[in-house]
Amino acid sequence: MPYVNTIERLGIEKGRQEGRQEGRQEAEQRALEGKRNAARKLIALTEMSDQLIAEIEELPLEEVAKLRAETKH
Secondary structure, three states, rough: OOOHHHHHHHHHHHHHHHHHHHHHHHHHHHHHHHHHHHHHHHHHHOOOOOHHHHHHHHOOOOHHHHHHHHOOO
């Protein structure tokens, strides 16, 4: 195995941490988009209030209202 000095080791660890952070951010974005899609379906298929949809999908009420406005266009 080739010799890895302390500086290289620190660089490798920093790269791993950055990769983990990027992975977490991507997972959070996918989860948020999943909640938005579910809210869109509830808006389209039910007569639920924005408040109820926001509670079910754990989204801000303003975001649900925005999604509802988008579906009317």
